[in-house]
Amino acid sequence: MINETDIQFLRQAIDLAREGVEGGKGGPFGCVIVKDGVVVGKGCNGVTSTNDPTAHAEVVAIRNACRRLGDYQLTDCDVYTSCEPCPMCLGALYWARPRRVIYAATRHEAAEAGFDDAFIYREIGLEGGERKIPFVHQPVEAATELFGLWRVMGDKKLY
């Protein structure tokens, strides 16, 4: 299922991760997105250098690829990333809908290097009140009404 070309793209992602660290951009993570054998987007972690906690390699690469493709979907794309995506990046990938995701290091290796990936994976399964950051549900009628409006709205762009 994984061939030599896949491993070369994976190595490109790891090289980006290394360059990012060496350039003081952020943590050791890199990502490359490929469509029809061509790199259409790439990125490395830029959290600390850009004051953006969402600037993980995968998110940066997804944005980069979508800008280039002029689309909010990564149809038929493969995503190569130096490490297993954290829950934020996993979610971003589901919204972008590529064909597959190939990663080298695991969330456990990331955790051993001091990153919260495995911790956040555990927190997701908890109820809002049990989480380290409390997630409080406060129903407001207007929010429910808005979904009702959306459902019957014509001429809307789905994603």
Added chain:
Amino acid sequence: MINETDIQFLRQAIDLAREGVEGGKGGPFGCVIVKDGVVVGKGCNGVTSTNDPTAHAEVVAIRNACRRLGDYQLTDCDVYTSCEPCPMCLGALYWARPRRVIYAATRHEAAEAGFDDAFIYREIGLEGGERKIPFVHQPVEAATELFGLWRVMGDKKLY
């Protein structure tokens, strides 16, 4: 635990969601971030209008607030969002580390309105090969080595 001021900020988030839909920016989602009683960041969904699948209300608001605060952390901030955060936004919030998250509608209401939130929550718990988008682990020595380098590196900015 939730007071009248909280509900007012929650209403602001819902208003942003409605304005976003009316302005053709994207889905019916809005978010407001508050520190010491002051709104420091806000956003609405802009996925389809900006070709950015990561432009959910919370992600837009987090980036907005972090830019304004000049920090990659939302220390002592409260996040008010019109709907329960999807896994991507939940992950983004964990990385930004606010004090609490207050939401109005639920992931199930979002699902009924046609959004993948609940689906992605289910996918997260599956093994990579069982997911609708396959996540393939392909170990590469260089990726593991890079984490080793990061661990012993001095003068690094943690996040």
